Amino acid sequence: MIELLAAAAAGAAAAAGGIGGAAALRRRRAARVAAARVPERAERVSTIGQVLHLCVRGAPTGIVVLDISEDVILSNPAAHALGLVHERTPHRRVRDTALRVLDTGEPQTVNLVIPPRRAGAADTCVRCAVAPLTVADDRFVVLYGTDESELVRMESARRDFVANVSHELKTPVGALGLLVEALVQAKGDPEAVARFGASLTREADRLSTMITELIALSKLQGAEAPPDLEELPVRRIIEEAVHRARVPAEDAGIPLTWDCAADLRVRGDRALLVTAVANLISNAVNYSPEATPVTVSCARPDPETVAIRVTDRGIGISLADQERIFERFFRVDKARSRATGGTGLGLAIVKHVAANHGGAVKVWSRPGTGSTFTIELPAPREEGHPQ
Ligand code: ADP
Numbered sequence: 001m002i003e004l005l006a007a008a009a010a011g012a013a014a015a016a017g018g019i020g021g022a023a024a025l026r027r028r029r030a031a032r033v034a035a036a037r038v039p040e041r042a043e044r045v046s047t048i049g050q051v052l053h054l055c056v057r058g059a060p061t062g063i064v065v066l067d068i069s070e071d072v073i074l075s076n077p078a079a080h081a082l083g084l085v086h087e088r089t090p091h092r093r094v095r096d097t098a099l100r101v102l103d104t105g106e107p108q109t110v111n112l113v114i115p116p117r118r119a120g121a122a123d124t125c126v127r128c129a130v131a132p133l134t135v136a137d138d139r140f141v142v143l144y145g146t147d148e149s150e151l152v153r154m155e156s157a158r159r160d161f162v163a164n165v166s167h168e169l170k171t172p173v174g175a176l177g178l179l180v181e182a183l184v185q186a187k188g189d190p191e192a193v194a195r196f197g198a199s200l201t202r203e204a205d206r207l208s209t210m211i212t213e214l215i216a217l218s219k220l221q222g223a224e225a226p227p228d229l230e231e232l233p234v235r236r237i238i239e240e241a242v243h244r245a246r247v248p249a250e251d252a253g254i255p256l257t258w259d260c261a262a263d264l265r266v267r268g269d270r271a272l273l274v275t276a277v278a279n280l281i282s283n284a285v286n287y288s289p290e291a292t293p294v295t296v297s298c299a300r301p302d303p304e305t306v307a308i309r310v311t312d313r314g315i316g317i318s319l320a321d322q323e324r325i326f327e328r329f330f331r332v333d334k335a336r337s338r339a340t341g342g343t344g345l346g347l348a349i350v351k352h353v354a355a356n357h358g359g360a361v362k363v364w365s366r367p368g369t370g371s372t373f374t375i376e377l378p379a380p381r382e383e384g385h386p387q
Pocket of ligand 1: 279283284287312314315316317325330331332333337341342343344345346347348371
């Protein structure tokens with residue numbers, strides 16, 4: 001058999017002869033097969049045993065074999081990491097399921113929530129398939145455990161998101177309905193019609209902004225391929241973002257200034273970076289009292305990092321709220337956010353834009369003093385200076 005394989009491999013190598021490296025590799029493999037001697041049966045069995053042992057040891061799935069007296073016959077490192085086995089004792093629910101499988105002979109699946117070993121870490125959600133394994137007269141069960149924590153987290157985030165979106169969209173849609181009703185009833189009163197009409201436009205704009213931002217967020221979260229990155233002057237990004245915020249800042253009586261060195265560059269998607277910086281500026285304007293300045297600047301805090309900062313002297317954010325402001329739909333003051341046309345999505349977008357560029361967004365803030373939001377991005381690699 002081995003000779004046959006060698007001949008076939010050599011033949012294949014000859015047929016493909018001359019196709020550079022691949023053909024040479026095939027020839028070398030064929031020579032190794034030809035040189036291999038046929039092992040004795042006992043030796044073959046022992047080799048297969050070693051191979052299986054290595055496969056089980058290195059498997060990303062947790063594998064445990066239990067016997068009828070509840071002893072752990074075999075377990076791999078993944079099973080210990082997942083908490084299916086601790087030292088030589090199986091997890092209580094794993095053991096109970098294994099005994100049921102031994103009694104009934106039917107495979108079963110059990111979902112476990114394993115508490116973290118380290119304080120502050122998250123639970124691990126493990127899906128464990130338990131199947132009978134009959135070898136000679138002994139009865140064993142085999143358990144395959146997989147870490148489903150990420151799936152469970154994603155599913156719960158998706159459920160929260162759908163609930164939040166439905167709630168958030170219902171509010172402006174409800175307002176639109178009421179305003180249309182009021183408008184119809186006020187048809188003889190031009191002043192009221194104008195007032196309700198303006199409110200209608202505002203609510204429709206809010207709805208439209210929210211939908212645009214939701215689409216932007218879903219694209220940023222992987223529904224579309226990551227953006228094509230180009231090398232850009234940071235100055236251009238800031239200039240464009242400031243330009244977008246100029247009119248709202250003037251309307252709010254907020255002096256908006258910016259400064260950025262001409263030679264500072266980042267690799268990024270221009271539209272996304274402009275949106276992120278514009279969101280920060282818009283917040284700085286919205287959460288500042290009249291006549292307090294908002295400034296935008298850039299820096300290179302270290303050779304690997306480019307920073308874009310937006311600073312205001314506005315209402316500030318408490319430490320507890322700073323932990324939550326990047327969550328979708330979180331607002332410290334819902335009424336104020338509504339009054340400024342906020343959607344509660346602006347900072348979530350900033351966070352995802354920064355993350356998609358391999359960076360992060362940071363906040364420093366003190367209630368009553370003001371806030372500085374910093375987008376940190378990786379500096380582009382310079383010619384002759386690999387990072
Ligand atoms: P919104 O559309 O409500 O502004 P964001 O996601 O942009 O939503 O911001 C979330 C919340 O964080 C805001 O509702 C506000 O409470 C707070 N916030 C954001 N930026 C600032 C800032 N510069 N100063 C004070 N509070 C801010």
